[in-house]
Amino acid sequence: MYQRIVFLLILSTIVLTCKKSSKDDNSSLVALALASSSLTASSGTCNGSTATTGTTVTASTATLDSTSGCVTGVTTCMDTALPSWIKNNFKCATAYVSGTSYVFKSQNVPNTKSFYYGSTSPLYETLPSGNTAAGTNKVSSQKLVYTIPATATKGTGTVSTQGGLASIGITVNGLAIFNNAAAPPDNLSVEALTFDNYGGHPQNSGVYHHHAGASKITNNDANLVGIILDGYAIYGKKCDNGTATTTDDFTPTLDSLHGHTAVTTHFPTATYHYHLAYDSTATIDTLMGSYFYGTTGSVSN
């Protein structure tokens, strides 16, 4: 009798899990199997054709979808096999497990108003007072694909964040992270005077990105900002001390790569992660420094 009850409980759990899926049941069964074992194969929930390519968002007609919190036409899909710190926090991108990597795909258009949508766009707004435009650069829809190691591992600490990479990380709202450098000969502290009201701007082919504070996500707090190409998490200026309360958040002492090893609410075992911090190269606060801590994955666009 006891065994029958246990069997029925397991069966009903599986049926309930499948019902929750908005896609097809086969891939969620695979995802379920992966979630309870090691990450060995593509789990598939979020790597269908729509999620893979997304739609091309037109800046001049872009609007916000209040339900998704993303620009209309931007896909959010977080594979069930992803760890909870990713699937519970990231949106305006799709992500899934493939082999020993997490794959993120992003259209990379900001889910905020921006000067860089252009004056005819519903999402246009003026720059912060005192700032000037970054040339004629405008936001445009991208097809960024990040392949990030699922198990982050310490590297040499000497791999430059400026390797001609399309992006060095992705924020929780699906946007590109750039490093502490500006386009030569500028220093980033000068280029910061072209940032929009949310601390971002596009480069000359329309890739919107954050080098510094991402004010939509973090303002002197311990919020999760995103994931870096080496698989380590990045947070705001504070560390959360491994607790949900903000009263014990503290300003961490960091290494030269903006990181340290500590517990956070997402990592109960002390784990390396980065923080937004003052950067001596940029002479302003930046998300990343000049080098990666870990062994990096790859990115294409």
Ligand SMILES: [Zn+2]
């Ligand atoms: Zn830039």
Ligand SMILES: [Zn+2]
């Ligand atoms: Zn920390």
